[in-house]
Amino acid sequence: MKRILVNGKIFTGDKFFSAMEITDDKVSWLGDNQGARLRNADEVVDLKGRLTLPSFWDIHTHPLWIAETIGSVACTPPNVASIKEMIAALKKSPQVGKKDAWIEGWGYDESKLAEGRTPTIDDLDQVSKTQPVYVLRSDCHSCVVNSVALKLAGITKETPDPFGGMIGHFKNGDPNGVMIENGATKLIKAVKEKDTFENVVKKTMKLTTHYRARGIGVISDMISLMAPYDYGEIYSEAARRGLAQEVYLYYSIDEIKRLQLTTLPQPSHPQVHAAGIKLFMDGTISNQTARVKKPYKNSEGTGFAINTVEDLKFAYEFAKKNDCQIAIHAMGDASIQLILDTYGDLAPWLTDRPSIRIEHATLLSDKLLKEFTAAKMNFAFVTQIIFLYAEYAAYQKNLEEKRLKECYPLASLLKSGVTTALSSDAPATAWIKPDDVFASLTAAVTRIGANGEDLNHKEAIDLLAALQLYTKAAAKMVKTDKTATLSVGQSADIIVLSQDLFTTNPVKWQETTIEKMYLRGAEIKN
Structure with a gap:
């Protein structure tokens, strides 16, 4: 099938055209409207002047978690700003009153709640004392549950902390329903997920x-x-x-x-x-569980490690044997340094893509970036500016000014020459639409937070660079023949936007909607 798209502002990733031809699943021609009239087609699509781009790549996300949250209650800004509002929202869950059903929510961040604390079983028991209640924290590592859920999981004051997690307790030793990091959250998921x-x-x-x-x-x-x-x-x-x-x-x-x-x-x-394969070297900045070189502000804690150097060595041998990548969650500078020290002088085993992806890569000083630039290993960074945009209050609470300015340093990352891409880690952030690409683009270009905070404007990048971090650069992170551009011969993966990002004020980018989408040449209906 041949389809001609005309009257557009088609950005291929490098250049602009007004018309495009799609043959079956590939881009087969690019040109202007006059040239398009000379070509035969089975269908002509009038783009009506709309900006048309390569579709986005979200190369760090959790789709099955997103599928779960589609039917659960959003407990995140701007919908929920207090524990009281969280309780009210959960009481409206369609699962309330259903036998054996879990009442589920997602997205809370204690730093964004008016009470300034984490909810406990005392709060969630107000939602229900007969049904299990489970609310996933914004980082998707931790959660809070009610007394029914604790009982189903068999968690008591005698239950030891699991590997890679901690069980929260009241002062009298009773569990308070707060499950910190993945190791503890798994105890709840083990009894919840029986689909x-x-x-x-x-x-x-x-x-x-x-x-x-x-x-x-x-x-x-x-x-x-x-x-x-x-x-x-x-x-x-x-x-x-x-x-x-x-x-x-x-x-x-x-x-x-x-x-x-x-x-x-x-x-x-x-x-x-x-x-x-995926490893976890630490937790999150917002929860003070990311492993950092210096203690957190107003704290003696430096976070904690999850996977070990021995795990890194095991992963290296496994990945070489299987010709696959290693992706490593590392937010704190201590964890990032450990990865560099373990792998930096080793030869890459992949040449068509990064051998090692560092996911999040939150705290990166100029000194540390220079060490990565000089490394023998072909590292890459997959980072999420949406975290700083949505969770700035938590970062400001936990990091002093110098380290705040080192968080998600996009301009410095691009300058370093280390392959870098943007992504969402959805649903793991305290924002109602954590994988809204336009929110990330806005934050990357303006370096202004959701509440007007300065996210270190010196690390701002331009729109073209930001778009490439969600397209061309993202495609370089995986094994693929695709370039995430609309060049002739490439997959016809196309989005048509409701407004022109190149001429619209960035503060309005989040109002953008997707008017049309084509994947492999086929239109994906809304």
Whole structure:
């Protein structure tokens, strides 16, 4: 099939054109409206002057978590600003009163709640004392639950802290419902997540509409699991049934080791790719669990480590053998330094993409960046300016001015020459639409926070650079023939915007909607 798009402002990633031809799934011609009239087509689409771009790539996100939040209560700004409002919102959940149903919410950040504290079982028991209540924190590492959920999980004052997490307690020793970091949250998820494979696939199918609304055509699931169901097969079955987005998977190293796997699981659909393995070196800045070199402001704590140097060495051998990437969660400068010290002098085993992706890469001083530039290993940074935009109050509370200015230093990252891309880590931030690309673009270009804070304007980048971090640069992070541009011969992955970002004030970019979307040449209906 041939389709001609005319009367547009088509930005290929490098140049502007007014017309484009799509043949089947590829861009087959670029030119002007006059040239388009000379070409035969099965369909002509009038873009009506709209800005047209390559579709976005969100290469660090958690799509199955997003699928879960689609049916749960948003407990995040601007909807919820206090524990009182959180309780009221959860009471309106459609699950209230349903036998055996969990009342679920997501997105709280104690620094953004009027009470200035984390909710506890005393608060969530006001929602229900007969149904389990579960609210995922904005970082998606921690959660808070009510007394019913604690009982179902078998958690008492005698329950020891699990590996990679901590169980919160009242002063009398009783558990307070706060589950800190992934290791503790898993104790709750183990009793909560008893869905069938069929139901999980049906939830996954909802992602097409979710990502279509955000202009996202490629996604990476950054904590892919094998149990209770292999994520590769969940996405593969969803793709067979019509999931439009292309998917890259990074399997948890804890799963790899627990199951004693020697090879990376391989999905059964060509739209789904096993890209690598995922490690966690620390937690989050907002929760003071990221591993930092100097104590947090007004604290003696420096965060804590999760995976170890031995895990890094294991990952290195596994990744070399399987010709795959290592992706490592590291927010604190101590964790980032440890990765550099462990891998920096080693030879890369991949040449067509980074061997090692450092995810988040929050605290990066000029000195540390220079060390990465000089490293033998081909590192890359996948970072999230949306965190600083949405959670500035928590960062300001935990970091003094010097380190605040070193957070998500986009201009410095680009100057360093180390491959860098932007992403969302959705739903892991305290924002109602954490994977709204236009929010990230706004923050990257203006360096102004959600409440008008200065996010260090010296690290601002221009719109072209910001767009490339969600397209061309993002495509360089994975094994693909795609360039995330609208060049002739490339996949026709296209979005048509409601307004022109190049002429619209950045403060209005978040009002942008996706008017049309094409993936592999096929229109994705809203």
